[in-house]
Amino acid sequence: MAGKGAVGPIAVIGDVMVDRYIVGSVSRISPEAPVPVLVHGAERIVPGGAANVAANAAALGAQVILVGLTGADPEAEALKDALAAYPGIDLSSLVADGGRPTITKTRVMSGRQQIVRIDAEILTPPAEDTVARLVATVEEALGRSSVVVLSDYAKGVLSDVVIGAAIAAAQAKSVPVIVDPKRRTFEAYRGATLVTPNRLELAAATGLPDTTDAEAALAAEAASRQFGGDVLVTRAEKGMTLWRRNGQVLHVPAQAREVFDVSGAGDTALAALAVSLASGHTLETSVHFANAAAAVAVGKIGTAVVTRAELNAALDASVPEGAQPGALVDRARAAAVIAGWQAAGARVVFTNGCFDLVHPGHVSILEAAAREGDRLVVALNTDTSVQRLKGPTRPVQDEAARARVIGALRCVDLVVLFEEDTPLEIITTLGPDVLVKGADYREDEVVGGDVVKARGGRVALIPLVEGRSTSALVAKAKG
Numbered sequence: 001m002a003g004k005g006a007v008g009p010i011a012v013i014g015d016v017m018v019d020r021y022i023v024g025s026v027s028r029i030s031p032e033a034p035v036p037v038l039v040h041g042a043e044r045i046v047p048g049g050a051a052n053v054a055a056n057a058a059a060l061g062a063q064v065i066l067v068g069l070t071g072a073d074p075e076a077e078a079l080k081d082a083l084a085a086y087p088g089i090d091l092s093s094l095v096a097d098g099g100r101p102t103i104t105k106t107r108v109m110s111g112r113q114q115i116v117r118i119d120a121e122i123l124t125p126p127a128e129d130t131v132a133r134l135v136a137t138v139e140e141a142l143g144r145s146s147v148v149v150l151s152d153y154a155k156g157v158l159s160d161v162v163i164g165a166a167i168a169a170a171q172a173k174s175v176p177v178i179v180d181p182k183r184r185t186f187e188a189y190r191g192a193t194l195v196t197p198n199r200l201e202l203a204a205a206t207g208l209p210d211t212t213d214a215e216a217a218l219a220a221e222a223a224s225r226q227f228g229g230d231v232l233v234t235r236a237e238k239g240m241t242l243w244r245r246n247g248q249v250l251h252v253p254a255q256a257r258e259v260f261d262v263s264g265a266g267d268t269a270l271a272a273l274a275v276s277l278a279s280g281h282t283l284e285t286s287v288h289f290a291n292a293a294a295a296v297a298v299g300k301i302g303t304a305v306v307t308r309a310e311l312n313a314a315l316d317a318s319v320p321e322g323a324q325p326g327a328l329v330d331r332a333r334a335a336a337v338i339a340g341w342q343a344a345g346a347r348v349v350f351t352n353g354c355f356d357l358v359h360p361g362h363v364s365i366l367e368a369a370a371r372e373g374d375r376l377v378v379a380l381n382t383d384t385s386v387q388r389l390k391g392p393t394r395p396v397q398d399e400a401a402r403a404r405v406i407g408a409l410r411c412v413d414l415v416v417l418f419e420e421d422t423p424l425e426i427i428t429t430l431g432p433d434v435l436v437k438g439a440d441y442r443e444d445e446v447v448g449g450d451v452v453k454a455r456g457g458r459v460a461l462i463p464l465v466e467g468r469s470t471s472a473l474v475a476k477a478k479g
């Protein structure tokens with residue numbers, strides 16, 4: 001069931017790295033050459049590249065199997081030590097190759113300012129026997145996984161052979177494959193479910209710009225033609241654009257309040273996406289969740305890991321202050337907040353309606369709805385949609401007033417508006433666990449019931465309170 005218990009296992013396959021930070025302070029230029037003199041302060045090592053994806057997924061609560069290539073050197077041991085801080089990462093699938101160094105990126109920092117980066121890496125493809133060991137390891141790991149992530153930094157692990165083996169094994173098990181690409185074209189990823197290029201990777205693969213949302217969607221569509229799956233473009237300060245093969249497009253604006261260091265935000269987003277999908281959420285919900293996680297990552301210095309607690313705190317804080325609980329939020333915020341609640345194990349109940357003149361029948365059904373789960377989200381018809389449904393004299397109260405009243409009820413956690421004639425689209429975007437309607441409906445008549453059930457949720461029908469309705473109140477008031 002969505003949002004319950006330990007998530008995964010997620011297989012993260014790709015280029016693992018060591019990110020080493022040498023931090024000190026600079027107050028003078030060397031007399032020997034025009035270079036800064038760093039007074040050494042501290043050193044730290046954190047997982048980088050695919051290992052950073054694994055650390056982020058584990059910090060968000062997933063079980064992770066990490067497949068990658070290390071050297072047989074002290075850096076490999078340091079990487080394993082750093083990863084050991086994250087319970088839930090299985091390191092037994094790391095393949096050691098004595099002929100290569102463990103990829104290491106050393107950043108020399110004066111405070112928060114990076115002065116120089118020193119890379120230790122060999123980019124020649126691994127020898128045949130190493131590739132064979134990788135393929136065998138990938139196939140074994142895939143047998144235990146519910147989502148596969150290919151974290152490609154073009155350092156040699158994700159050769160055509162290894163990509164092909166991973167995708168074939170995943171397809172045989174109907175397990176989704178998400179790829180963070182580095183190749184100039186995406187043809188090698190044919191059969192993957194989703195590829196997540198950043199702006200540069202998208203431009204390199206398609207030659208197309210992504211300056212506007214419309215351009216991003218067109219470029220994503222062109223990228224999709226190269227491998228046949230969905231495309232999520234991570235567009236730095238412009239947020240994310242999802243293009244799906246069914247033609248649906250979702251643009252999610254960046255949420256970051258403070259931006260300190262964007263490096264590794266793509267790894268965090270990728271990990272959050274995989275965790276959310278492994279929890280049973282829709283791709284749309286998972287994109288909102290990933291975007292919220294990336295917003296936390298860019299507020300941290302260096303290669304950063306975002307924990308479930310940090311993400312939950314950020315999601316709660318994204319509900320406007322002073323209005324909690326029951327705040328009226330826009331759809332993108334609602335999706336991110338709901339995905340966060342679900343990742344923390346909460347069952348989210350959804351119901352919808354006009355709630356024009358609120359009466360005891362409304363209150364009873366909302367209280368009963370809230371008892372069906374842990375959090376209650378109410379989708380409120382906008383004024384124009386109420387007019388279409390109930391005629392030009394309605395609503396009596398405008399949407400802001402109706403949202404204020406419903407949001408003030410103790411049992412309501414979030415209010416969101418919807419404009420469409422049915423709530424199908426908003427239910428699909430928000431991905432609740434329980435869909436509540438009045439018992440005047442039959443279960444098979446409930447719009448969105450199929451969507452909720454398809455992802456492990458349920459429909460609950462609640463008995464109506466007889467003799468109570470807004471229309472009756474309006475008629476009575478008119479005399």
Ligand SMILES: Nc1ncnc2c1ncn2[C@@H]1O[C@H](COP(=O)(O)OP(=O)(O)OP(=O)(O)O)[C@@H](O)[C@H]1O
Nearest residue numbers: 198234235236237239254256263264265266267294
């Ligand atoms: N400057 C920024 N302001 C706000 N949000 C940002 C910014 N940069 C990145 N983000 C968030 O992080 C997500 C991923 O960033 P980006 O598109 O730069 O990925 P990336 O290049 O793959 O990252 P990396 O390779 O450093 O891991 C974006 O979609 C956005 O949500």
Ligand SMILES: O=P(O)(O)OC[C@@H](O)[C@H]1O[C@@H](O)[C@@H](O)[C@@H](O)[C@@H]1O
Nearest residue numbers: 019048049052105153263264267303
């Ligand atoms: O691709 P090149 O630059 O050679 O190596 C990757 C680095 O730039 C960094 O990338 C970030 O996303 C992170 O994965 C971080 O851990 C990693 O060190």
